[in-house]
Amino acid sequence: MSEKKDHINDEDQARIIKAIEKAELNTSGEIRVHIESRCKEDILDHAAFIFDKLEMHKTEQRNAILFYIAITDHKFAVIGDAGIHEKVGNDFWEKVKNEMTTYFKEGQLAEGLINGIEKAGNELKSYFPYQSNDKNELDNEISFS
Numbered sequence: 001m002s003e004k005k006d007h008i009n010d011e012d013q014a015r016i017i018k019a020i021e022k023a024e025l026n027t028s029g030e031i032r033v034h035i036e037s038r039c040k041e042d043i044l045d046h047a048a049f050i051f052d053k054l055e056m057h058k059t060e061q062r063n064a065i066l067f068y069i070a071i072t073d074h075k076f077a078v079i080g081d082a083g084i085h086e087k088v089g090n091d092f093w094e095k096v097k098n099e100m101t102t103y104f105k106e107g108q109l110a111e112g113l114i115n116g117i118e119k120a121g122n123e124l125k126s127y128f129p130y131q132s133n134d135k136n137e138l139d140n141e142i143s144f145s
Helices: 003-007 010-024 043-053 082-105 109-127
Strands: 030-036 064-070 075-080
Touching (some): 043 075, 082 109
16 A cells, blocks of 8 residues: 555645645745655655655755655654755754644644644745745645655
8 A cells, every 4th residue: 555545545635735835825935745654764864865856956946845754653854955944044943843743743644744834834935935926846746655
């Protein structure tokens, strides 16, 4: 069975994608979610690898954010590209992760992701407001491996 079917149903997947779309209506920033079962290396190193694999570093303003989750290993990371990290610093990422952890501990994966996506979108909006010529540079679909 695929990761999607094992860990996130179609309804939750649609809700997460809708949260990404809503967040991106107010910002030129880009948000992606990637879910896998296991992460056998350092979580931040692997999230950075996935970030690169998904070509998230190719946004014009370097303002993409990745929500990476390894379900079985109960690990996750939230990382941003140079443009957004330069603006928000480490405290922002920790705050988002702490709030998401509250939901994850309750077994509420979708709610945790949606909460994190909303917070990230609001932060992106502050530094990278939506432009009239904005285009969706990255796919909003959840990726799985």
